[in-house]
Amino acid sequence: MSPEAILADAIERALVRPxxxxxxxxxxxAQGSGKSTVAAALAARFPHTVVLSLDDLYKTRGERAALARDVHPLFATRGVPGTHDVDLGLATFAKLDGGQATPLPRFDKARDDRVDPAAWPIVTERPALVIFEGWCVGARPQDDAALVAPVNALEREDDPDGIWRRQANAALAGAYQWLFARIDWLAMLRAPNWERVLGWRIEQEQALRASGAHGAGVMSDAEVTTFVSHYERLTRHILDDMPGYADLVLQLDEARGCVAVRGADGDIQ
Structure with missing residues (x-):
């Protein structure tokens, strides 16, 4: 079965409950794993569904520039915890829960900046289902000891004292956990390994370039490799850690096919 079919079976049973x-x-x-495609397929299958992406909660370029100036230069690049507007996410969930008219945040990756709020789509009634998708949705922080050694050249050269990675980890341990606490049921699309994640992300950017998109956020293959280095630490941690607590783990092969399912016994509570 496809990942969306496996998830749809469980969701269908859950939605009959009041x-x-x-x-x-x-x-x-992880980046390139197909989560946005799966989320879109589920939204098309179930009426009154809203898809909220963690990527659409990124802070503006100006806000990240301020973080880069005041905390660490690497925070200019979107990606790690600390570069999202968690308060915006919490407020969005609160409005959806309350059945209020809810503007859904949007981020333009080609421009590397938030879309003008006047252009955000608006949900006018309480949805039955919200799919909250993202590369580190539901992630837990690392232990302090795991932060000591750099995992790649970016960390060795640009974060030798560990300031950036400790700040990102502290953000994940803090307000992000409040945001993730709203999740009723956590599913993981588990990539085969980090190397495949990098390959998938390069394929994504090649498709973006082929679409004719242009702007500050459109990257060459070499720039993608540097960019994805910002995600490597937490991605590797999630691949190792999340299977131990996610409600459902769908193991993917290199073509994003589901080759094994672990976790939930079938019902979403």
């Missing part, structure tokens, strides 16, 4: 607020499915997957 609820006072939307069912929130957390969908975690």
């Amino acid at each position: 609820r006072t607020r939307p069912l929130v499915i957390g969908l975690c997957g």
